[in-house]
Amino acid sequence: MASCLETINLPHLPSSLPVHVALYRDVQNAASLKGHLLAGQKEFEYAFIDASMVLSRAHVTAAVFRAVNDYMHNRLQSHNVHSEIVFSLNPTNNIAESFRRFGITDSTKDLLVIKVSVSPEITHESVAAHLSSSVQGTPVPFDDQTLSEVSDINKIKKAYKLGALPSPSSPNDEAKQRLEKSLLSAIALRGS
Amino acid sequence: MGEYHPPPLPSPFNNTSPPPTLLTQGAEAHLYKTTSLDPSIPAALKIRPSKPYRHPTLDRRLTRQRIIQEARCLAKLVREGVSVPALLAIDWAGHGGEEGGWGGAWLMMEWIEGSVVRVVLEKWEAWMKDQTLDAASVEKEEKRVRGLLRQMGAAIGVLHKAGVVHGDLTTSNLMLRPFGTEVVEDDGNPSMEGDVVLIDFGLASQSSQDEDRAVDLYVLERAIGSTHPRSEPMFEELILGYRNSYKGAVSALKRLEDVRMRGRKRSMLG
Amino acid sequence: MIAIGMEGSANKLGIGIMLHPKDGSPPQVLANIRHTYVSPPGEGFLPKDTARHHRSWVVKLVKQALKEAKVSVDDVDCICFTKGPGMGAPLQSVVVAARMLSLLWGKELVGVNHCVGHIEMGRLITGATNPVVLYVSGGNTQVIAYSSQRYRIFGETLDMAVGNCLDRFARTLHISNDPAPGYNIEQLAKQGTQLVDLPYVVKGMDCSFSGILAAIDGLAKHWGLGGEEKAREDIMQTADVKAAVDSSDSTPTRADLCFSLQETVFSMLVEITERAMAHVGSKQVLIVGGVGSNERLQEMMGIMARDRGGSVYATDERFCIDNGIMIAQAGMLAYGTGFRTPLSESTCTQRFRTDEVFVKWRD
Numbered sequence: 001m002a003s004c005l006e007t008i009n010l011p012h013l014p015s016s017l018p019v020h021v022a023l024y025r026d027v028q029n030a031a032s033l034k035g036h037l038l039a040g041q042k043e044f045e046y047a048f049i050d051a052s053m054v055l056s057r058a059h060v061t062a063a064v065f066r067a068v069n070d071y072m073h074n075r076l077q078s079h080n081v082h083s084e085i086v087f088s089l090n091p092t093n094n095i096a097e098s099f100r101r102f103g104i105t106d107s108t109k110d111l112l113v114i115k116v117s118v119s120p121e122i123t124h125e126s127v128a129a130h131l132s133s134s135v136q137g138t139p140v141p142f143d144d145q146t147l148s149e150v151s152d153i154n155k156i157k158k159a160y161k162l163g164a165l166p167s168p169s170s171p172n173d174e175a176k177q178r179l180e181k182s183l184l185s186a187i188a189l190r191g192s
Numbered sequence: 193m194g195e196y197h198p199p200p201l202p203s204p205f206n207n208t209s210p211p212p213t214l215l216t217q218g219a220e221a222h223l224y225k226t227t228s229l230d231p232s233i234p235a236a237l238k239i240r241p242s243k244p245y246r247h248p249t250l251d252r253r254l255t256r257q258r259i260i261q262e263a264r265c266l267a268k269l270v271r272e273g274v275s276v277p278a279l280l281a282i283d284w285a286g287h288g289g290e291e292g293g294w295g296g297a298w299l300m301m302e303w304i305e306g307s308v309v310r311v312v313l314e315k316w317e318a319w320m321k322d323q324t325l326d327a328a329s330v331e332k333e334e335k336r337v338r339g340l341l342r343q344m345g346a347a348i349g350v351l352h353k354a355g356v357v358h359g360d361l362t363t364s365n366l367m368l369r370p371f372g373t374e375v376v377e378d379d380g381n382p383s384m385e386g387d388v389v390l391i392d393f394g395l396a397s398q399s400s401q402d403e404d405r406a407v408d409l410y411v412l413e414r415a416i417g418s419t420h421p422r423s424e425p426m427f428e429e430l431i432l433g434y435r436n437s438y439k440g441a442v443s444a445l446k447r448l449e450d451v452r453m454r455g456r457k458r459s460m461l462g
Numbered sequence: 463m464i465a466i467g468m469e470g471s472a473n474k475l476g477i478g479i480m481l482h483p484k485d486g487s488p489p490q491v492l493a494n495i496r497h498t499y500v501s502p503p504g505e506g507f508l509p510k511d512t513a514r515h516h517r518s519w520v521v522k523l524v525k526q527a528l529k530e531a532k533v534s535v536d537d538v539d540c541i542c543f544t545k546g547p548g549m550g551a552p553l554q555s556v557v558v559a560a561r562m563l564s565l566l567w568g569k570e571l572v573g574v575n576h577c578v579g580h581i582e583m584g585r586l587i588t589g590a591t592n593p594v595v596l597y598v599s600g601g602n603t604q605v606i607a608y609s610s611q612r613y614r615i616f617g618e619t620l621d622m623a624v625g626n627c628l629d630r631f632a633r634t635l636h637i638s639n640d641p642a643p644g645y646n647i648e649q650l651a652k653q654g655t656q657l658v659d660l661p662y663v664v665k666g667m668d669c670s671f672s673g674i675l676a677a678i679d680g681l682a683k684h685w686g687l688g689g690e691e692k693a694r695e696d697i698m699q700t701a702d703v704k705a706a707v708d709s710s711d712s713t714p715t716r717a718d719l720c721f722s723l724q725e726t727v728f729s730m731l732v733e734i735t736e737r738a739m740a741h742v743g744s745k746q747v748l749i750v751g752g753v754g755s756n757e758r759l760q761e762m763m764g765i766m767a768r769d770r771g772g773s774v775y776a777t778d779e780r781f782c783i784d785n786g787i788m789i790a791q792a793g794m795l796a797y798g799t800g801f802r803t804p805l806s807e808s809t810c811t812q813r814f815r816t817d818e819v820f821v822k823w824r825d
Contacts, residue, residue, distance in 0.1 A: 011227045014207045061229040065281060069204055075285065165271065178270065181278035181302070185267035188282045192260045219733075219740035245765035246729040249657045254729075360666060395666060 004139030005128040010061060013068055020115045020127045021060070023051060023146060024137030030108040033135065037104070043130060047085035047114040048104035052152040053159065054112055055180055056144050062184045063088035068116060081116050091160050091186040101159050110150045111137060144171055153179075160186050198222055199241045202283075202294050212237050220258075220394060225303065228280055234303035235280055238394075242286070242295030252295060256284045258394070259297040265356050265396040266301065272354040275347060275369075275389045277301040304389050306370050307382075309344065310363035310419060313337070315382040317422040322380075333381075338426050340368070340384045342433035347388040348408065349437025352444065357404040359395030361412040363419060367391055400440070406447035409434065413452075463539045464492070465797065466524070466563075467790025470516045470556035471548025471576050472600060473499040473507040477523040478787025479531040479538075482794050489586060489794075492531030494780060494787040495523055503693065504636045506629065513551035520559040527786070535567050542793025545573035545803075546814035548601065553810040561808055572793035573803040576784075577602060577816040580750040581613060582795060583788030588775035590748045596735045596763070597816075599751035599784070600625035600644075603731070605667055605738045606816060608824065613816045616738040617667025624727050625753045627671040631723055634679050635716055636693035642783070647720045648756050650696065654721020658714050662726060667737050669730045678723050687716045728759045732766050745772025755782040795823040 005022045009015055027033075036044035054060055067084035070076055078084045078095050090098030104111060113135065115127050140146050148171040157163050160183055168176035198214055205212055205226070212224035221240045228235035240255050242248075259282065266279040280300040320333065344366055351358065358365065370386040397404075409431075417424045431448075435441045463484070469476040479492040499515035501507045528535070543560035546553060564571045581595050595606040595613070603619035622630075625644060632643030637650065660677050663670040682688040696716065714722070735747055747767050749760060760776045767774045781788065799822040 010229055011231050012204045012208045012229075014204070058230065062281065065229055069281075069283065072204060073285075162271065178273055181270045182267070184281075185263070185270060185279040188279050189260070189263055189267055192263070192282075192284065217740075219737040243729075243733075243766070244769065245732050245762040247657050247725045250662070250725060250729055253659075254662060 004141060005124060005131060006142050007124045008061075010065055010068070013065070014072075016117070017068060017072075018117050018124075019064055019068070020117070020122075020124060021142050022113045022127075022131055022135075023140050023142040023150075024111045024113070024135055025109065025140050025150070027109055027111045027135065027137035029134075029136045030104055030111065031106040033111075034104045034106060034108075036134075044134075045080060045082050045115075047082040047112075048108075049086060049089070049102055049112040049114065050104055050108045051110035051112040051147070051150045052108075053089070053102045053156055054147055055151050055153075055156055055176075055183060056147055057142065058180055059089075059183050059187075060112065060114070062187045064114060064116075066187055066190075071116075071118075081118055082114065085114055085116075088187060088190070091190055093191050111135065112142070156183070162186075199296075202239065202286075202296055202298060205237065205298070218394075226300075228300070228303075236277060236301045236303050238299045238301065240297045240299075248295065252286065255286075255295070255297045259284050259299055262393045262396060263299055265393045265398065268398070269351065269354055269356055269390075274350050274354050274356075275387055276351075276393070277304050277389070277391060304367050304369055304391060306368050306386060306389070308364050308391075309340070309366040309368055309388070312340070312368055312382045312384065313363060313420045313423050315380065316384075317420060319381040320422060334426065336384045337423055338429040340388075341423070341426050341429040343388045345430035345433025345435075346437040347390060348412070348430075349434045349441055351390055352400075352405045352408070353438035353440065355398055355400050356393075356396055357399045357408050358390060358393065359397060359408070360392065361408050362415040363412075365390065365392045402440075402444045402447040403451075405440075405444035406451045409444070409448050410451045463794060463797070464533060464537050465572070465790040465794040466527070466538055466541050467574070467579075467786040467788065467793060468520070468524075468541065468543045468556050468560050469576070469579070469784055469786045469789045470520070470552045471544045471546065472552065472784060473501075473512050473515075474784040475499075475516045475519050475523060475556070476784055476786035476789075477520075477527040478785055478790045479527050479533065480787055480790035480794055482798070489791065491787050492533060493527040494785055495527050495530065496783070496785055497523060498641070500640045503638050504633050504690065505639075506633060507639075509549045509551040512549065513555040516552050516555040517559075520556060524559075524563070538567070538569055540570045540572050540793065540797050541567075542572040542574050542789045542797070543808075544576045544579070544789055544810070546576065546811035548576060548810075548812065550810075550812050553812070557808060557810045561805065564805065564808075570797075571803040571805065571808050572797050572801060573808060573810075574789045574793045574796070575814055575816060575819045576789075577604070577606075578613060578819050578821070579788035579792040581606065581748070581816075582792040583781050583785075584748045584750040584775065584777055586791055587777045587781050588748060590746045590775040592744065593746035593748035593775060594735060594738045594742060594744045595748045595750060596731060596754070597751045598624050598731060598749065598753035598759075600629055600753075602751060603669070603671075604816060605734050607738060607742045607744065608821070609742075611821050611824065613819065613821060615815070615817050616741065617669070617734045620665070620668050620670040621672040622675070624671055624731065625751070627675045627727060628723070628753065630675055631678055631682075631720075634682050634688045635719075636688065636690045637696075642752065644753060644756065647724065648758065650717050651720035651724045651758065653717035654715065654719070656714055656718040656722070657725060658718060658722040660722055660726045662730060664730050664733055667734045667741075669734055671727060674723070674726060678719055681714065682716075682719055685714060687714075687719060692716060724756070724758055728756075728762050731759065732762050735763065736766050736770070739767075739770060739772070745770060746775060747772065748775045750777070750782060752783045755779045799823050 008019045067088040071081040087098045089102040166175040212226035215223045224237040269276045282299045284297045286295040367389045368386040463482045467478040476496040478494040481490040497519045597604045603624045605617040606613045629643045637646045661673045763774045
């Protein structure tokens with residue numbers, strides 16, 4: 001399967017900490033991936049996110065930035081930076097709840113996978129190789145167009161208690177921007 | 193008495209390349225321009241350095257409290273659809289956990305294009321001074337300013353309606369963001385087309401009291417009076433824009449009368 | 463030119479004699495003496511008693527000042543007095559004395575704003591040219607900057623003065639009023655280590671102290687730290703006992719409360735001063751008024767000013783605490799521009815805002 005893994009150097013984060021992101025549709029083995037993750041297998045230490053809970057790239061990068069910044073300053077509240085990314089998507093301080101809402105489930109069909117290069121042996125190549133051998137799904141580009149086909153707006157709004165906001169009707173309309181900005185501030189302010 | 197050097201940037205912005213550019217340094221905070229998490233989109237970075245003059249415990253408490261208050265106001269206003277810079281990221285803890293570390297705090301916000309209303313009005317007043325206009329042209333010019341003032345009033349009304357008072361309204365804290373992206377060439381006479389965006393919520397708080405709303409308006413009225421004498425007579429237009437923007441405006445404006453009467457003048461006892 | 467300055471707006475009676483040499487060389491302080499009415503611990507000074515104190519000392523002090531200055535009545539050009547603001551009865555007893563001397567000696571009167579007196583004396587002594595002024599005393603808390611012939615008030619207290627807040631807490635703790643309650647709080651605060659949480663009330667460039675006083679009075683009561691009994695322990699306590707107390711940090715001590723009160727209210731003062739400095743673009747700050755002699759306040763202000771690339775100017779207790787020479791100095795500046803106070807207008811007033819004075823002697 002062709003790799004669609006994107007490696008991002010997020011602005012403001014040290015270049016030694018690139019972030020690898022891949023988006024898959026029609027994933028067939030979510031239950032087994034979740035099993036590997038729960039078993040604590042080191043090579044399956046990823047942020048496995050149910051992509052239907054993701055609105056946009058900015059939504060994801062905000063959570064990654066928060067998690068990596070907390071990681072850099074020894075403030076992680078969960079096991080590692082990858083679980084912290086899932087936790088960072090959550091608007092409240094409940095870690096278990098964050099996994100239920102945003103993490104991979106047995107029935108996950110669209111999956112967002114994130115890996116941070118927290119040690120030198122984690123490279124684009126190593127991540128790409130491991131993912132292509134372990135994820136059974138169709139790699140698609142990690143962009144707003146694709147995400148707009150995947151995201152479940154009502155579920156997202158519910159998770160962030162933003163039911164009163166208008167729902168987006170096109171990938172970049174005003175409602176989408178307002179919703180996105182509201183998500184970013186909820187991520188930023190968690191625990192304040 | 194050495195030259196003033198801004199304190200070094202806190203982590204992670206010591207990694208930022210190119211480094212953020214310092215724009216202004218107020219008493220409380222330093223404002224930088226940098227990029228958001230998308231390198232093609234700019235962002236504003238507000239840093240509240242720790243204040244070494246005060247006790248570290250008190251310093252942390254105040255810095256944290258204030259930056260969170262500002263961020264919460266922004267978050268609330270964005271949700272309500274008010275034109276303010278969106279909150280992108282924040283760190284109120286200083287780094288290194290509870291104690292020790294740097295002690296300051298930072299806040300990253302959406303970058304707002306355009307100029308502050310102070311500059312727009314100053315340009316306009318300077319331009320008017322140099323012109324010899326007939327009555328009709330003067331009227332046409334003033335009509336533009338009236339339109340801007342009405343829009344400012346409406347923007348403040350929407351802010352108050354959302355349950356937030358600004359705490360420091362001046363023409364430097366209101367921006368005019370041009371529609372679209374094209375830069376309008378002017379002959380010294382500035383464009384007044386655009387959205388009014390409220391900025392700098394460092395002294396803002398959540399309140400729906402007439403008194404707080406009236407003080408917001410009064411502070412702005414005085415600021416316009418002292419910095420834009422030519423525009424001051426048109427302040428009534430701002431009031432008009434405010435009055436029509438939400439239901440509670442009428443009682444806030446009634447309170448404004450009282451605040452004006454009372455003024456800031458307080459007789460001091462020796 | 464020689465001026466006598468007479469000050470008695472609160473519990474200090476001050477007489478000063480100032481010489482402004484005709485050749486334009488720097489002014490000289492010829493005499494600066496003061497007598498303070500000290501009330502018993504736990505009590506403030508009442509207007510009636512303070513006025514009586516001023517009346518019974520004013521003649522003695524004027525005579526002594528003239529003797530110290532080695533000048534005769536003929537050398538004196540004008541008599542400057544505090545017109546206000548201040549407490550009515552003490553102000554009045556001094557203005558009556560000033561009027562009497564004016565009639566007796568045939569000298570002209572110059573009524574002076576007390577706050578402007580502090581500012582002008584501070585400028586003279588420190589050499590600060592155009593500073594932001596923090597004026598802090600038992601009756602006033604203002605942040606002032608000069609602009610077009612006025613000392614404009616940028617920020618001020620919304621309720622009580624900071625010095626009043628400190629003095630009243632001294633009463634709660636039954637701390638001695640000799641030489642001044644604020645001074646004794648400052649000494650006790652030096653032994654404090656633990657910061658207790660107090661309200662912190664700054665609104666723009668204004669601040670408020672009444673909530674803080676209520677909170678710390680409440681804490682003193684809660685921990686049983688107020689009153690005469692406990693005050694005696696301050697004196698009894700030896701150094702090693704204090705060290706033992708300091709090491710536990712659950713229960714605050716009297717010293718901790720003084721420390722916390724100072725840290726909190728001084729932080730507020732430094733903050734509003736910094737805001738005013740940023741606003742007017744000034745790098746100098748001058749502290750005047752009785753509370754300005756507090757070394758911790760000076761230290762904090764110094765750190766703030768240094769971080770802004772500026773500096774702090776402060777005077778010692780001779781000029782910081784209410785005195786007669788500052789009235790002579792400000793009066794002489796006005797006198798030099800032709801200002802006089804006719805006998806018929808030589809009244810005093812409890813309320814007299816700093817920004818009401820037309821400052822003709824500055825550009």
